[in-house]
Amino acid sequence: MVKYIEIECKSALNKVDHGSFVCYDLNIYRGCIHQCKYCYALYSHKYLDSRNFFGEIFVKQNVVEKLEEKLSSKNWDNNNIINLGSVCDSYQCIEKKYKIMPEILRLLIKYKTPMMIFTKSDLILRDFDLIDKLSHITYVNISSTITTPNKSLASILEPNAVEPERRFNMLSEMKKTKADIGINIIPIMPMLTEDTIEALFKKSKELNLNHINIGSLIIKDECRKLYLNFIRTKFPNLYEKYLVLYKTPYLSVSYQQKIDKKISYLSNKYNINTKFSIYHKIKAYNKENMEQLFLF
Numbered sequence: 001m002v003k004y005i006e007i008e009c010k011s012a013l014n015k016v017d018h019g020s021f022v023c024y025d026l027n028i029y030r031g032c033i034h035q036c037k038y039c040y041a042l043y044s045h046k047y048l049d050s051r052n053f054f055g056e057i058f059v060k061q062n063v064v065e066k067l068e069e070k071l072s073s074k075n076w077d078n079n080n081i082i083n084l085g086s087v088c089d090s091y092q093c094i095e096k097k098y099k100i101m102p103e104i105l106r107l108l109i110k111y112k113t114p115m116m117i118f119t120k121s122d123l124i125l126r127d128f129d130l131i132d133k134l135s136h137i138t139y140v141n142i143s144s145t146i147t148t149p150n151k152s153l154a155s156i157l158e159p160n161a162v163e164p165e166r167r168f169n170m171l172s173e174m175k176k177t178k179a180d181i182g183i184n185i186i187p188i189m190p191m192l193t194e195d196t197i198e199a200l201f202k203k204s205k206e207l208n209l210n211h212i213n214i215g216s217l218i219i220k221d222e223c224r225k226l227y228l229n230f231i232r233t234k235f236p237n238l239y240e241k242y243l244v245l246y247k248t249p250y251l252s253v254s255y256q257q258k259i260d261k262k263i264s265y266l267s268n269k270y271n272i273n274t275k276f277s278i279y280h281k282i283k284a285y286n287k288e289n290m291e292q293l294f295l296f
């Protein structure tokens with residue numbers, strides 16, 4: 001039974017410096033219903049005094065008001081990109097009830113603020129018109145994590161997320177906006193999802209998606225416990241092999257090189273960008289709009 005806890009946040013945004021670019025994370029929920037076996041965000045619940053990331057979900061009731069305070073302030077530069085769902089999915093099922101996302105999108109439209117969003121849910125289609133409008137005003141990037149196209153494997157790995165085909169259908173609809181649309185094959189799980197990567201490239205090409213983000217599984221702290229327990233229970237034949245490959249939180253160098261080679265081959269074969277830079281896209285977008293402005 002999931003418990004939903006309404007809280008007040010002090011601020012809506014969290015500035016994150018990625019080195020090549022800075023973005024502002026906005027998580028309207030904390031905790032996530034999808035229950036992915038590789039969830040990298042488990043650690044974040046300790047800041048809320050909870051150990052139950054999947055079972056205690058915090059709802060930031062005043063997040064819209066706090067966001068407007070920030071976006072309307074004189075110091076806000078609306079070239080800053082808002083990153084929605086860096087820690088928790090903004091379109092998990094409780095969003096049907098709270099309907100916070102349409103309010104957030106209206107603010108982004110009002111303040112012409114670019115956004116990137118990650119979701120494993122097709123509930124985002126409910127807000128298609130708002131996202132479409134925003135994408136005609138500023139830069140928008142929508143990505144869905146799809147680790148495998150295999151429905152039964154996905155249902156074990158991500159038990160409460162919608163099936164991969166529905167995520168692809170959602171992205172296909174979203175291609176009708178001006179947003180950049182792509183998938184995250186993150187994490188690639190050695191020996192488990194590796195063989196299905198090519199099918200994801202093929203499907204992305206068919207849908208003419210703009211990019212694929214790639215990343216191998218990283219397992220540390222609570223995530224390591226969760227994932228290795230899962231492997232031991234569901235794929236016991238892989239358990240010892242995982243202990244060898246993951247002596248540290250990161251995949252062994254030689255195995256990573258093998259995956260890199262495969263990705264490079266697939267990227268060339270399907271001609272899909274796997275080195276996508278949001279920062280450069282925003283700069284290019286702004287430049288293009290400025291040039292158009294000077295034409296009139």
Ligand code: SF4
Nearest residue numbers: 032034035036039088
């Ligand atoms: S969607 Fe992301 S935050 Fe939610 S359970 Fe899966 S990995 Fe964790």
